[in-house]
Amino acid sequence: MKRSRTMSCLIAGAVALATLVVASPAASAAGTGTGYWSARGAQLVDATGAPVRMTGINWFGSETANFTFHGLWTRNYRDMVGQMAQLGYNTIRVPYSNQMLDAGSTPNSIDLAKNPDLAGLSGIQIIDKVVAEAGRRGMRVILDRHRPDAGAQSPLWYTSAYPESRWISDWKALAARYKGNPTVIGADLHNEPHSVQGGSGSCWGCGDNARDWRLAAERAGNAILGVNPDWLIIVEGVDCVTGTGTPECGWWGGNLAGAKQFPVRLSKPEKLVYSAHEYATSVFAQPWFSDPTYPANMPGLWDHFFGYLEKENTAPVLLGEFGTTLADSRDGVWLRELMKYAGTGTSGMDFTYWSWNPNSGDTGGILNDDWTTVNTAKQAYLTPYLIPPVGGGGPSDPPPPPGACTANYHLDNSWNGGFQATVKITNTGGDAVSNWAARWTVPSGVQLVNGWGATVSQTGQTITAAAPSWSPTLASGASVSVGFVANGPSSPGASAFRLGSTDCTVT
Template sequence: MRAKWWGGLAAVLTTAAAVLTLAQPAQAAAGFTVSGTRILDANGNTFLMRGVNHAHTWYAGQTSTSLANIKALGANTVRVVLASGQRWTANPASDVTTVISQCKANRLICVLEVHDTTGYGEQSGAATLAQAVDYWISIKSALTGQENFVILNIGNEPYGNGTASANWTADTKSAITRLRAAGFQHQIMVDAPNWGQDWQFIMRDNAASVFAADPQRNTVFSIHMYGVFDTAAEINDYLGRFQTANLPIVVGEFGHDHSDGNPDEDTILATAQQRGIGYLGWSWSGNGGGVEYLDMVTNFNPAQLTSWGQRIFNGANGIKATSKEATVFGGVSPSPSSSSASPSPSVSPSTSTPPPAGGCTATYAISNQWGGGFQGTVTVKAGSSAITGWTVTWTWPNGQRFTNTWNTTAATSGETVTARNAPYNGTLAAGATTSFGFTASSGATNAVPSPVSCAAS
């Protein structure tokens, strides 16, 4: 137990009860949906956010080129700062329409957030969540029909560390209910209180009831990880509790340093990749007030990546190595390019072994490569009968080794890999498929293993 600081107030981390597990029927008619801990795009495919934040409301003139540059560095999502009029001049519907069009032109999923709510109760002039909902309703014309491409983040970091944060649960439920009553079909994202860091565990311990308040069961929770999350234990415990409760969570903001402490960005990235959790780093460029070190590029110039920019875009478990474009843009993600020199990604052939009757097949494919490493996907398909579990095995031909895996429990003994289903993806109907992914190290040769065997249970 140690003291943490945000906005000048000390915050002591305490233990609390885990959130309750809740069944989640996917009821939304269109756009992004929730399935257990996963976010699905409009085609029903798992989507992992790999992106950054862009401060549009303060740098609107930079948005067009910034989105293109963010995409060129490999991102699949951008979280866009908007204003509702309480602290900054409101972005009108026409402007939001333009932003969405620019996101779509760059094949980026657009997470839109109202920033005026930041630190309500401590920050002078901050908006309430109710005022944020008023804003969303006022610009509904720009959002209707964009459910396949837009996620609504109701309000950024609502509530500071004061007593008002106790109202987060009731106010968040009310905000979700009002948006649904107004006809919004979008996936909704909700930020934690305590300046987004939830050190009081208000969001964590009330997430199940907030999720249940959404008649569409299509709400995603967003934690911001700065100084409160400076150890691997804290990061893994927080994210793990949401997954144990079968609730969807993303890391909506994080950095490599902060005035309230030094976040463990390496663990944030690795854990997000291992657990199949989306992340959005803060932020592209334009930071001030003493946190300029959070700029990923200098003066909006993609040729001037900062150390933080290099880390999140090009480092281990970073955007370049793990990002896949949403399939709503019409297919498999193209290989990301980068302004910094790196080997060109390539795709290798896949291999599979035919199943016995009532068994399963496993298809191994390399989806992205870079110097010294690669990303792969294994697709498991049930045979002529339903299965309740699967085990995939292969032998590495060239000394490859996992660096991260997701949607599976995998182990390596020498050159032999054994990958088993996770608790949520073992049951498959006849002919149905699921997939798991991984990143791995490789040498100059990276051949596809053969055979890749699948045993069903």
């Protein structure tokens, strides 16, 4: 399925038509570091203050009518994530649509013989699986709200079917879903906001709440940080910004010139990352590719559109999409110069290449059309700049066991005739557990009074903690703590802990 892109800004300046997921073990790697990330000036740092850098790849499909990653019709998802890590990519940018989150948006075109553990899962539950596998390999994930619906990208961040309120509420739900799981490090708020002919569409700094993308990004970003203060908030540019010098127009999402006068203001400024998209002449014949000084003109152009934010130590810039078919002789020159501009090592500009998929109609992919072999010509341009995840392994690595858990029982308080205790259950298996239920046995004479952190009930000597409706999935590596008060003896405590049908190891 081709991914079409209609690029803006012809030479004349007209616009072309065109909370239970916690404590997942964080990687300790040169590129991905430890714990959550923040910005220190233009440098991303991990929870210890060590510099980190995204050198990643886009894997699209969840934003389309397949409602899941493309390529699952021919390969196992764990194999593909492992191959990404083996090639040196340490981050996956995952596009999705709000429609994917709707009830009835059923993932399709999956070879279940190759992906048996994806049977019956929703689109977001399949993303959970990829997140778990990426985390196991030391990688990070950023979520990209690519489209409101599966049909097409939108110039504004909302449509009549998916208004701003839905856009923000979905982001808040995702922020809660992955809270405490440092594999998922941030939210790319909306893909490629852009203007449309006639003066509508997105603007930057115009002050119109219905059109000003910078103001909308502040509203959404601060709402997300209110739920998950650990996430990076990734804000793309627009295409055209008047009054910022020549040229005024660039790629959709690629023009951040307006951020100098009108910066994005977040409640946690250290969580702001700007993002720009940049493409080759084979995607669209922008005028700068025909400049007689090409490619010497390109660093100045990149400075103008986005690079100044890094050079002035304002904020990190993520090259969220850049790609090429290498069909035009100028394309390889462009890619070579762009990577030199981005720089090497952890101090270089962050990037996620478009795309892993070979079925991007504009660019092709790192994979060839067989979805297995690598386009070595493209990969050769990127390899010197990649910072692999430590211990990323390869596609042949065996997955962790599908069912495993640990349990910790703590007596919080006791009194004559009753007690309060907490049970912490950790999913140590390789798969997320949907609609989870934990159970344990209490001594004779213990009677539950109430519980919290789940839907807690008692039958005989068995207490059951069932997943609440607002957090039905326990991701791989995640934990849930359930508190309860009971009448009866506080000793000898509880025993026979289980997660679903799996016996848990007591810690």
